[in-house]
Each structure stands twice: as C-alpha cells, then as structure tokens.
Amino acid sequence: MTLGPEPTIPGPLVHPTPPSFRPPPGSCDSHCHVFGPAATFPFAPDRTFTPPDVPEAALARLHRTLGIDRAVIVQSASHGRDHAVLIDALRTGGGRYRGVALIGLDTPRSELDRLHAEGVRGIRLQFMPHLGAAPADEEILRYADLVEPLGWHVEIHVAGTGAVDRFGVITKIPTRVVIDHLGRVDLNDGLDSPPVQALRRLLDTGTVWLKLSGTYRVTLTGAPYDDANALAASLAAHAPERVVWGTDFPHPNLHGPMPDDGILLDGIPDIVPDERNRHKLLVDNPTELFDFS
Numbered sequence: 001m002t003l004g005p006e007p008t009i010p011g012p013l014v015h016p017t018p019p020s021f022r023p024p025p026g027s028c029d030s031h032c033h034v035f036g037p038a039a040t041f042p043f044a045p046d047r048t049f050t051p052p053d054v055p056e057a058a059l060a061r062l063h064r065t066l067g068i069d070r071a072v073i074v075q076s077a078s079h080g081r082d083h084a085v086l087i088d089a090l091r092t093g094g095g096r097y098r099g100v101a102l103i104g105l106d107t108p109r110s111e112l113d114r115l116h117a118e119g120v121r122g123i124r125l126q127f128m129p130h131l132g133a134a135p136a137d138e139e140i141l142r143y144a145d146l147v148e149p150l151g152w153h154v155e156i157h158v159a160g161t162g163a164v165d166r167f168g169v170i171t172k173i174p175t176r177v178v179i180d181h182l183g184r185v186d187l188n189d190g191l192d193s194p195p196v197q198a199l200r201r202l203l204d205t206g207t208v209w210l211k212l213s214g215t216y217r218v219t220l221t222g223a224p225y226d227d228a229n230a231l232a233a234s235l236a237a238h239a240p241e242r243v244v245w246g247t248d249f250p251h252p253n254l255h256g257p258m259p260d261d262g263i264l265l266d267g268i269p270d271i272v273p274d275e276r277n278r279h280k281l282l283v284d285n286p287t288e289l290f291d292f293s
Contacts, residue, residue, distance in 0.1 A: 016065055017262035021269055024279055028070040028286035031180065031213045031246025034059055034089050035076060041088070044080030048131055051078050054250040056089040062249055066265050072290050074100040074124055074155070076252065077131045081107070083115060090119040098290040100124050100155055105142055112150060121291050122153040122178065127162055130253060137169040144173045153177065153209070153289065159184035163198040176207055176289065181214030181248065182235070187227055188220065191234055203239035209289055210235055212271060212281070213246035216259040224263050232271045240277040244286045 036043070036053040043050060063071060071093075075086050079102075086099050099120040103112070123143060127134040135143065144154050153176040158166060163183040170177055179202065185195040202208040212235070215228035236243045245268060247261050272278045286292065 016062065016265075017260050019066060019262040019265040021266050023067050023265070023268070023282050025069060025283075026287070027068050027282035028072065028244070028290070028292070029063060029066075029068045029247050029249070030072045030244035030286050030290070031074055031211050032059055032071050032249045033074055033076045033252060034085055035078060035250070035252075036085065041079065041082075041085035043078045044082060047078045047080065049078055049253055051076070051250075051252050056092050059089075059249060062247070062261060066247075066261060070096050070098075070286070070292060072098045072100060072121075072246070072286065075102045077102065077126065078252070083120075086120070087115075087118045093119075095119075095293060098292065103143070103146070105139065105146070107146070109146075112147065116150050116152075120152070122155050123147055124155040124157060124180075127156070127158045127166070131157075137166075140166075140169050141172060144175050148175050151175075151291070155180060157181070157184075160186055161195050163195045163202065167198050167202065170202060170208065171205060173207075176209060177202075178209045178211060178244075178289070180211050182210065182212060182218050182228070182231060184214065184217060185231070187218055187231065191231055196231070196235075199235060200238050203235070203242055206242075209242045209244065209285075210239070211246055212236060212243050213248045215264065215267065216251070216256075217248075217254075222257070223260065225267055226270075229267045229270045232267075233273075236272050236277070236281065240272070240274075240280055241285065243281055244289060245271075245281050 034056050035051040037055050073089050079085050090097050090099050100122045101115050101120045103123050155178045157180040183199050212232040215225040219225045219228040221227045272281050
C-alpha cells in the first residue's frame with residue numbers, strides 16, 4: 001500500500017465569506033471534488049495523498065452560500081478508478097451535477113456507458129508528479145479515441161510549461177479538450193510568457209476550453225489574487241465562448257493558506273467585467289461543454 005502524506009487540506013475547512021457578487025441563475029462551479037466519507041467510500045489503496053472527508057453535503061452547503069446552482073465534480077486521484085463516490089454524488093444532485101472520470105486504457109466500453117448514464121461527460125489526464133505517472137502522447141490519443149464516441153471531453157491537468165510541452169498532442173486530440181486551472185502557469189514569467197501564449201493559441205483552435213479556476217494556485221501576491229485574476233481576464237477576453245469558472249473546492253494538495261471561496265467568487269467581475277460574457281462563463285458555456293439539460 002502506497003500512502004501519501006496526511007491530510008493535505010490544511011486545518012479545518014474555511015467557511016466562505018458571504019460574497020458580494022451574486023451569480024446568475026443556472027450558474028455552474030465547473031471544477032470541484034468530493035472526498036468520502038471514507039467509512040462509506042474508501043480511498044484507493046495506491047493513492048498518493050489522503051484527504052479528509054468532504055462529502056457531497058459539504059459541497060452543497062458551499063454552493064448554497066455562493067448562490068451556485070450546478071457543478072462539475074471531478075473524480076479525485078485519492079479515490080482512483082472506483083467511481084462509487086462520484087456516482088453517489090451525481091445521483092444525489094438529481095441533474096444538478098456532471099462528472100469527470102478517471103479511467104484506464106483497459107476500461108471497458110460497458111463501464112464508460114454506465115458512467116455516461118450517471119452523468120459523466122469527460123475524463124481527466126494528470127501531468128502532475130504528485131498524482132502519479134503521466135500518460136505518453138500516444139496514450140493520450142488512445143484515451144481520446146475511447147471517449148470520443150460518447151461525446152466526452154479530455155481534461156488536461158498540467159503546470160509550468162505544460163501547455164507548451166503538450167501543445168502538439170493537444171492539437172491532435174479529436175475531442176474537445178479542457179485545460180485545468182489556467183494551465184497552472186508560472187506568473188514569475190509574466191502575462192505573455194510562452195505558456196500563456198500557448199494557451200491563447202490552443203483556445204484559437206476552437207476545440208480547446210480553459211478553466212478559469214485555481215487562481216489561488218497561480219498567484220504570487222495572495223488573496224484577493226489580483227495578479228492571477230488579471231491572467232484569467234486576459235484569457236477570458238481572448239475566447240469568452242470557451243472559458244468556464246470553478247472553485248476547485250475543497251482545494252486538495254494545497255501547501256499554503258486555504259482560499260476563501262467567497263473571495264474567489266467575488267473575483268469574477270474583475271475577470272469578466274461584461275455581464276453578457278459573465279453569463280457565458282457561468283451559465284451558457286458550462287451548459288454546452290458539460291451537456292447540462
């Protein structure tokens with residue numbers, strides 16, 4: 001059994017500050033997670049980190065505070081390929097949730113069909129060393145071939161120069177591609193670094209989407225994340241029809257201050273000042289990308 005460090009969500013979960021910004025009806029948190037409870041949904045034996053329990057009920061409480069109606073729950077590496085916890089949350093949500101799965105190249109079509117029926121609409125591929133080995137380029141395309149018949153997207157989790165390093169293979173993926181957390185670029189290199197330029201060129205393909213999430217992971221200045229919000233704003237203005245927003249709640253594998261989700265939400269008007277484009281960001285774009293009714 002390979003266990004990661006003890007719980008990586010530092011301290012108790014922070015109760016969010018009631019936000020000043022009120023999102024429009026139908027708004028979506030396009031990136032969040034649920035963990036356990038482990039007594040009901042055990043963590044994977046080969047996990048690389050062990051989070052505390054953060055069940056669907058905690059996620060629902062957060063969304064009520066923020067005024068968020070829908071969400072996309074991304075399967076955590078701590079649960080691996082056992083999607084019982086994700087399926088339970090999707091059923092509990094009664095249509096308010098969509099899911100993103102973690103699969104293998106040996107996952108049978110019958111399992112993919114089952115996940116689709118429950119509300120899964122994409123898979124996530126990890127390129128972060130703390131989450132395990134990354135797939136090779138050839139494997140990335142094989143994953144895409146597995147899920148293309150279902151209309152799913154392929155979610156790419158990279159950091160640093162990852163948008164540059166994986167640029168070629170991303171442009172070959174036949175499905176929609178979603179890049180997590182602003183590509184987790186290094187803001188030490190500025191707002192026009194090669195990775196940021198690569199994100200813009202990927203958005204220009206028309207098949208790549210970007211999650212304007214994880215600003216607190218990118219910031220150099222800390223809350224209220226003005227530097228990361230400026231990056232998000234530049235990318236949102238570049239392709240307002242292919243960006244979505246998310247909290248990344250409950251902020252796993254964080255080695256720093258726990259973000260206040262109310263402050264994250266209040267950053268949205270700075271990221272997208274135009275009300276019509278904010279509606280795209282929070283309602284229209286996730287409705288299309290994640291196949292909400």
